Amino acid sequence: MAPRAGLRDHPEMLIAFNKPFGVLCQFTDRSQPPRPTLAGFGLPPDVYAAGRLDHDSEGLLLLTDDGGLAHRLTDPRHKQPKTYWVQVEGDPGEEALQALRDGIELNDGRTLPARIERLDPPSLWPRDPPVRFRKTVPDAWLAITIHEGRNRQVRRMTAAVGLPTLRLVRVAIGPHRLDALQPGQWRAV
Structure with missing residues (x-):
């Protein structure tokens, strides 16, 4: 039986990243001049931030390629x-x-x-x-x-x-x- 479309063929990826001060929690920035983003740190492709840290905050940022995992990490009902x-x-x-x-x-x-x-x-x-x-x-x-x-x-x-x-x-x-x-x-x- 062939796998259904949309099913993952690999386990979800979860990355722990130490976000430096002044870096945005996104991979692109359209402001002029552009501000530092996550794109400059060699992170794996297809991951995105599960939650946010302000540009003037530092420390642990979790990134994943799995929407369900991102939801479990960030939704207040899960009380992480x-x-x-x-x-x-x-x-x-x-x-x-x-x-x-x-x-x-x-x-x-x-x-x-x-x-x-x-x-x-x-x-x-x-x-x-x-x-x-x-x-x-x-x-x-x-x-x-x-x-x-x-x-x-x-x-x-x-x-x-x-x-x-x-x-x-x-x-x-x-x-x-x-x-x-x-x-x-x-x-x-």
Whole structure:
């Protein structure tokens, strides 16, 4: 019996990619001048991003050639936790941290509860351009795990409690982790 049209003749491909700062989560850009895209990193053909990271965010981006897998990774009904290491401006007090844990009222509704932990400054690659250092303004690092994926959600959450985001690095999506991948590197999962 011949296979039905549309059935895959290979298992789905899943790629973990460390998206550098300033790179768009797409393969083309029509703006002038064009901005850096995923096309410059030697990724396998026919993959596309399962979800997004803003151009000013860094870290784990999953890419696949399978629409069903992309849906399972990104649809909020599947509740894939996403963990970010976030450098914020200011010194987070317990009240701000608890508000983030409980959920924040944003202009598009209340966020789901999040897991929030203080972090020692993580050992990360240097960012280009570097985060502006201000001697008189403290900063802190948080690990934030959310189960949603609204537009610029983590940045809006931290801003809502008076802690603007300086740097945002996604380190995990569900069971998939960034691990030792450096910016621009990728591996098959």
